[in-house]
Amino acid sequence: MSKFEWIRTALGGIALGLALSPQVLAGETDLTVFHTNDLHSRLRAVRGQALELGGVARTATLLKRLRRGEPSLTLDAGDWSEGSWYFSVDAGSNVLRIMEKMGYDAAVLGDHDYLTGPDQTAKTILDAKVNFPILAANLQWPGSSASHVLRSTVAPYLIKEVSGVRVGIIGFTHATFMFDSFLEPVSSDSAIKIAAKMVRKMRKKVDLLIVVSHNEHIKNAAIAKLIPGIDLVVSGHSHEKTPEPRWIRNTFNRRLVPLVEAGEWGQFLGELKIAVDTRKKKVRFRSYRLHPVSSDLPEDPLIAKMVRDEDEKLSARFGDIRRVIARSDFEIRNDDGMRGGLAKLASRSYRTATGADLALEEVALTGSELAKGPLTLLDLHDVLPHLYNPSTGKEWTIRLWNARGRDLRLIFQLFYTTFGVLPAKWRPGWMASDNVSFTWNPGSLRSVKSLLVGGMPVDSRRRYQVALNEGLYFALDVANRKFRLKMDLSDSKDTGIEAWRAVADYAASVRTFTPETLCMGCDARVLGVDVAVPYYTxxxxxxxxxxxxxNLGSEVSPSGLLSCSSGIPNGMAEFATKFQRWSALGQVAVPPLVPGESVELSLELPSSILDKSFVPLKCEAAIPLDNYLQNNSGTMVFSNY
Structure with missing residues (x-):
């Protein structure tokens, strides 16, 4: 490091240290910003994970404890509605009413909040009759009257005075070609382009300027980097956790701007403390914490009653939503590396319900993971909690597509060629299937080497009946038109069977899920060596x-090593982020394995972690010549709660 670089680094560290000073100085006003994102109507804790984090009644209690009557703002970065069964009660108005009682000051319109179209989105907001605004500065309005109701319902920004501090809050919704048709005739423009105009307009009017953006984490970081004058970016859409703020240096004024995001489904609450000097128009960032919404938090009585009321509305329509339908002997996750267990369950359910030749489901379109143990109707519904349509009273249904064999080959080639070569954040998720098997060579062009339906090679000239939900059918149609793939999607029909009902009916017939029931890992065979460590083992x-x-490969694996590590004990916020730190527990030899063979191995645990309430454990295989590394590591959280 040169002398100049050392000085610059040292000064930067000093500046950041001062910026995060916990002290409030003379002339400053202390202000706290609480934030959430991607709630997706998850009013109750998420059962599919060890600690069952979340639940709006717990969050309400946590907010009351942390506010303590001091100046604060509570903001949501979008996708507060669609994503669980509670959305099907009234298309999301119930969530907004609960957020109002929790004391939210503003929320952004996310892509899942407008999937019902502009008219229903406006109705959802108007029916809620809440006292805080829904923000979306980058919506573009055509001349037609069809968009006027939504235009008068959402706002581009909010200016609010909090304890003498004028705070400007600009909200941005998600802009992407995939969802354009849902908004028509309204459209969404680039958040970066609109932010440049809005910040120039508002900067002199406020003491603190916050951008709340429901766009990819990388795009929200670009807003902080490219638009001078922003003090804070509250991020949503990517479902990322920031145990510490991500500091973005603005290209033009060289200021460091914090970007924060609170994961998903109400499992965490972000708390950022700020000191604002209104005379000098300066903002200092004092501290940040990402609080887990854990099971030791008592439920706020008012919010808990509001949630119970929503339970009763669903139970009046569908029977007791808490009744047990089946059980699972293992956690069923939407895990790409292990062939997408939830998507595998969905595809098997579709084929069972329709009698199709095969069924498809994509990992990214599945919802809540399923916990080990009893499974209620609500649990099973939220495997596929998608897009309730108030006009039909139904959610996504299963379509039967009479597909050409050549189109099936194209779909698998596209998914698995990109899956093998693109970074995790940019590739499509695992395409799970039922009654399909294939062999592939990860990382190679045209990676799928063989494709079989019902044990027979796919005939490019033949038609196959494919069961898939309408969301995946829609995505294939958009991709087909956008990228000119020349697939024939014209021969299809709607079965009228809701996807979630197919899952619940299949679960009722099976009664108990095991890895063998779902044929976990048996549909794909990697060319060469592929030693996996399934998380459920x-x-x-x-x-x-x-x-x-x-060994899920096609060749005998050489001997190697299994290494196990423990994560940060009780480090709920750090888990599954770059801030996670692993401590080695030891290694054990893995013997050679023929294709399909497995071996159970064990390591002793240190007594220092046995009594912790939250302990992540990871075991990873290192095998020479392994051709697919994304399933080499299995992770499980063990809880003593």
């Missing part, structure tokens, strides 16, 4: 961690 027993290594 990890367990604690008698002071040891046990894990199973299995």
């Amino acid at each position: 990890l367990r604690k027993e008698d002071g040891r961690v046990l894990a199973r290594a299995v």
Whole structure:
């Protein structure tokens, strides 16, 4: 490092340290910004994970504890509505009413909040009759009257005085070609382009300027980097957690701008403390914490009653939503590396319900993971909690597509060629299937080497009946037109069977889910060596961690090593982020395995972590010549709650 670089680094560290000073100085006003994002109508805790984090009644209690009557703002970065069964009660008005009682000051319109179209979106907001605004500065309005109601319902920004501080809040909704048709005739423009205009317009009017943006994390970072004058970016859409702010240096004024995001489904609440000097128009960032909404938080009585009221509305239509339908012997996740368990369950359910030749489902279109143990109707519904249509009273239904064999080959080639070469954040998720098997070579062009339906090679000239939900059919249609793929999607029909009902009916018929029931890992075979460590094989027993290594490849694997590590004990905010730190527990030899063979291995756990309430454990196989590394590591969280 040169002398100049050392000085610049040192000064930057000093500046950041001063910026995060916990002290409030003379002439400053202390202000706290609380934030959430991507609630997706998850009014109750998420059961599919070890700690069952979340629940709006718990969040309400946490907010009351943290506010303590001090100056604060509570903001949501969008996707507050569609995404669980509670959305089907009244298309999201119920969530807004609960957010009002929790004391929110503003919320952004996310893409899942406008999927019902501009008219229904406006009706949802108007029916809620809440006292805080829904923001979307980058919506573009055509001349037709069809968009006028929504235009008068959402606002581009909010200016609010809090304890003498004039705060400007600009909101941006998601802009992407995939969802354009849902908004028609309204459209969404680039958040970066509109932000440049809005910031120039508002900067002199306010002491603190906050951007709340429901766009990809990388796009929200670009807003902070390219638009001078922003003090804080509250991010949504990517479902990322920031245990610490992500500091973005603005290209033009060289100021550091914090970007924060609170994960998903109300499992965390962000708290950013700020000191504002209104005379000098300066903002200092004092501290930040991402609070887990954990099970030891008591529920706020008012919010808990509002949630129970929503339960009763659903139960009046569908029977007791808390009744147990089935059970699972393992956690069923939407895990790409292990072939997407939830999507596998969905595709098997579709084929069972329709009798199709095969069924498809994509990992990214699945919802809540399923916990080990009893599964209620609500749990099973929220595997596929998609897009209730108030005009039909139904959610996404299953379509039967009479597909050409050549189109099936194209779909698998596109998904698995890109899956093997693109970074995790940019590739499509695992395309799960039922009654399909294939062999592939990850990372190679035209990676799928063989494709079979019902054990027979796919005939390019033949038609196959494919069961898939209307969301995946829509996505294929958009991609087909956008990228001129020349697939024939014309021969299809709506079965009228809701996707979630197919899952619930299949669960009722099976009664107990096991990895064997869902044929986990048996549909795809990697060319060469592929030793996986399935997450569902990890367990604690008698002071040891046990894990199973299995060869999912086509060749005998050479011997290698299994290494196990423990994550930060009780580090809920850091888990599954770049801030997670792993401590090695030890290694054990993995013997050679023939294709399909598995072996259970174990390592002793140190006594120092056995009594912790939250312990992530990871076991990873290192095998020479392994051709697919994304399933080499299995992670499980163990809880003593």
